[in-house]
Amino acid sequence: MLQTNKLAQFYQIIIFRRLLSIAKINQEIKKSSKLNLIETHKLLRPPIVSVMGHVDHGKTTLLDSLRNTNVAENEPGLITQHVSSFVVNFEGRDVTFIDTPGHAAFAGIRGRGAKINDITILVVDTNEGIKPQTQEVIDLILKYEIPTIVALNKIDRKTSKLEATEEELVDAGIELENYGGSVMSVPISGLKRLNLDKLVRCILKLADRLELHSLEDFQLKGRILEVNTQFSRGTVATVLVERGLLKLGSILQSDLTWCKVKQFQATEGFDHSLFVNGGKPGYPFRVIGWKSPPTPGAIFKEISSEKMAKLSIKQLQTLEKTEKSLNVKDSSEKEKITRKFADDSKTLYLVVKADTAGSLEALLNLLTSGKLEEVKIEIVRSEVGAILQSDLIYADSIRAHVIGFNVKLDEDLKVLQKNLKIPVFVHNIVYGIVDYVKNELEDLLEPVY
Numbered sequence: 185m186l187q188t189n190k191l192a193q194f195y196q197i198i199i200f201r202r203l204l205s206i207a208k209i210n211q212e213i214k215k216s217s218k219l220n221l222i223e224t225h226k227l228l229r230p231p232i233v234s235v236m237g238h239v240d241h242g243k244t245t246l247l248d249s250l251r252n253t254n255v256a257e258n259e260p261g262l263i264t265q266h267v268s269s270f271v272v273n274f275e276g277r278d279v280t281f282i283d284t285p286g287h288a289a290f291a292g293i294r295g296r297g298a299k300i301n302d303i304t305i306l307v308v309d310t311n312e313g314i315k316p317q318t319q320e321v322i323d324l325i326l327k328y329e330i331p332t333i334v335a336l337n338k339i340d341r342k343t344s345k346l347e348a349t350e351e352e353l354v355d356a357g358i359e360l361e362n363y364g365g366s367v368m369s370v371p372i373s374g375l376k377r378l379n380l381d382k383l384v385r386c387i388l389k390l391a392d393r394l395e396l397h398s399l400e401d402f403q404l405k406g407r408i409l410e411v412n413t414q415f416s417r418g419t420v421a422t423v424l425v426e427r428g429l430l431k432l433g434s435i436l437q438s439d440l441t442w443c444k445v446k447q448f449q450a451t452e453g454f455d456h457s458l459f460v461n462g463g464k465p466g467y468p469f470r471v472i473g474w475k476s477p478p479t480p481g482a483i484f485k486e487i488s489s490e491k492m493a494k495l496s497i498k499q500l501q502t503l504e505k506t507e508k509s510l511n512v513k514d515s516s517e518k519e520k521i522t523r524k525f526a527d528d529s530k531t532l533y534l535v536v537k538a539d540t541a542g543s544l545e546a547l548l549n550l551l552t553s554g555k556l557e558e559v560k561i562e563i564v565r566s567e568v569g570a571i572l573q574s575d576l577i578y579a580d581s582i583r584a585h586v587i588g589f590n591v592k593l594d595e596d597l598k599v600l601q602k603n604l605k606i607p608v609f610v611h612n613i614v615y616g617i618v619d620y621v622k623n624e625l626e627d628l629l630e631p632v633y
């Protein structure tokens with residue numbers, strides 16, 4: 185009997201210990217998932233947001249209100265002035281707003297596949313509904329599948345027609361969440377600061393869906409947003425870091441200028457002390473140390489040394505000179521060709537290069553079998569081999585696109601291509617090329633912004 189009791193006690197202890205260890209494990213799991221959550225947020229960068237819409241629909245007022253809410257909290261007494269970018273901290277998380285004139289935030293997409301912003305806020309005045317520029321932005325949003333939030337603005341006015349505006353948007357192809365789609369919308373008043381917190385919450389929700397990672401371990405790269413030449417400090421450029429970390433002493437190159445970062449400051453609205461280890465991706469910074477003013481909108485990247493930066497600029501200058509001299513030599517020829525081609529805005533001119541004769545033939549067959557009636561394709565050059573400098577210069581002279589199938593664009597030529605803004609598309613899947621050409625053909629049917 186005694187032995188049976190002892191055995192029962194023994195088992196009880198074992199069971200109790202098991203339960204205790206399970207509880208401990210559960211606690212650990214909870215702790216680590218909390219940690220994961222914090223870690224994940226640490227690895228995310230702030231979303232980069234720009235505001236678009238028809239003139240007078242309230243873009244500037246909205247940006248000012250968002251910024252002032254922030255300024256009021258962080259830096260009381262600061263005078264409102266126009267800035268190209270600012271950061272709003274909301275419930276511990278940052279959102280970077282950039283103010284790009286007109287459709288500049290989309291310009292990159294149209295040009296070379298790179299864009300500045302992650303999220304677009306489409307501002308629509310609910311008293312007016314969709315207007316021509318609203319429609320233009322909607323077309324771009326749909327075409328490029330831009331992550332968008334609609335700000336249904338000026339709801340403080342008696343004449344506001346919220347539902348009618350929503351219906352118009354749905355009819356235009358913006359699938360609003362409350363109509364069964366996935367696009368979030370928030371009724372706001374930028375002027376009266378109504379629902380701005382809801383708007384920012386939606387931005388963060390969308391940013392979470394997009395999983396915007398903070399790529400700090402990469403080579404530093406970003407975009408010049410704004411340039412100021414202040415007598416006391418020389419050139420100050422506001423830059424947006426896209427990847428990598430901005431550090432004191434970093435050597436940056438942007439087109440024909442370079443910079444040894446003497447000083448960099450966070451723009452207003454976010455905690456300067458966060459950047460002791462370097463300026464992080466997704467944030468704008470004012471950078472001092474430029475040899476000459478860079479161009480707003482241009483890309484900058486880190487170069488290993490001053491020597492390399494100077495060398496790279498020299499190379500660029502040489503390429504420009506070569507291009508100019510070639511242009512002079514061919515100027516009468518170029519004039520002739522340009523005149524012929526300039527009249528014909530409904531034709532897509534292509535210089536096609538491919539790795540083998542077989543693939544070139546297959547590609548040409550596919551490209552010329554299109555059925556868009558209002559526009560046509562004209563292949564002005566088709567050859568086997570890599571894309572050459574002469575291909576780029578020829579394409580530039582007649583505003584043709586250069587298509588490369590299974591061939592590369594040399595690094596040196598990329599500089600020339602970028603400088604002359606020649607549309608070059610290189611792909612190793614035939615249908616990737618066909619899609620590109622289709623898109624470009626559709627563009628010919630659209631108004632140019």
Ligand code: GDP
Pocket residue numbers: 237238239240241242243244245246337338339340341372373374375376
């Ligand atoms: P933008 O051209 O899109 O930048 O428009 P603005 O921000 O300059 O605004 C145009 C006009 O609309 C200005 O007179 C603003 O004061 C006014 N406005 C902007 N937002 C609101 C709003 O929410 N309610 C009201 N009633 N007026 C607004």
